[in-house]
Amino acid sequence: MQVLITKIAESHHPAYGQGRKTKTSADTIKFRLSNRFFRPVLAPLIGNRWLICILAFFGVAQLWLVYTGLTGWQCPIYQTLGITCPGCGMTTAMAMLLQGHWHLALQTHAFAPVILIVLMFMLVAIVLPASFLRKFSRSVERLEQKSGITAILLLSMVIYWLLRIFDFI
């Protein structure tokens, strides 16, 4: 029993082992940056059925409210400061996309198609059986870890937003 406890302790605490480096590769700045950059964002969301249900409900409700001309969720930044945030105009652009006005939608927010695709994925994920949902979530996780696509998209949106507010595009 004593041996077993020691083994568990060793496996959970690298400093217990003799001759091991206390500074692991995880401590280096390069590793931390790359680890954060490639950290999955969408996969944990997709893997949680309740969370996607809530997110999809809010997303569809917001889209419906804007589509029908009612007041939807108000952007706290725009409402208070009068400055558009990176997501401002996204729902309007998605509503335009659904009506088939691609050109106008892209003019309003260039990332609308991407977010609409993500929303579609979420809606599909809701109805997937548990085993398929796990597989789907793992596939998305691998894609995010390998390509860093979510980070690239998010950072591109921030750059796009900066270009828009300074009227470069």
Place this chain on the structure above:
Amino acid sequence: MIMAMGMGIALVIINILCLVFFFIVLVKLFKNEGALKGILGFFCSIYTFIWGWMKHKQLGMTKIMATWSILTVVGMVMVPVMGVSTALMIPQYLQEMTGNGSIKLTNLESSQQSPKINWTKKNKKVKSAPESGLKKSTPPLPEQNADWSQKALALWQGSKYTDPNKALNYWSRAISSNQNTAAAYSNRGLAYQDLKQYQKAVADYSQAIKLDPAYAAAYNNRGNSYYALNEYQLALNDFNQSLKLKPQNANAYLNRGLVFYQMAKDAEACNDFQKSCDQGDCDGIKWAMKNGICK
């Protein structure tokens, strides 16, 4: 007016509190979930809101989330039900109540257009942000498209759209539903202008001018956009053209006066401010005299 202002102030307070709560939760999101989810929360406040509710017990922010939720619902109800516009309308309410026009000047164009110009003095340079100008005398609309235009027009309050993104959506729908008139393009240009997307506004005004070359208001609006882009010579050309088409236009005189002022042509600027005053808008000349530009 007092009622509207009171509700407006209430909405300002609600919006500020919502913003504060949003930033509190956003900071926690950054700390707990990392930068990527933090960025996601920044541009999708709904995600921040949902995340806040998911972690409210763990992070001890139940009260914050409950207050934020109540305030959000109240804010969402206040806008359409009570007819409150946005917090940004408060300066206008105040201006209308006091009648003080030393900061904001309202230019009424003879073609029933009402652009508004913000002035801020900065050394010998006035930074003007012409914010609007809506041609309210739109031509008769086809039945099926009238709704979108009417909805867009309903968003127009004072001198700007209460929600430019919505206005943009409505005008785009009106345009795509074969109501692609010069007025529709010009009005969509105003929505772009409110969103500070001046290049797109210029494109829409140009389209309006292409459809109706005698559309003085569109020239005036395009001049305002060029002004915002610091293209003073182009702005001057447009104001000249607007005045050529419609000489009795206090608004365009005032705007042209501003362009002259930016070009350090004080004499011409004073002349235009005076002409604007002769046609009923004396805010420009008052401002210029107060600041020692005109005698």
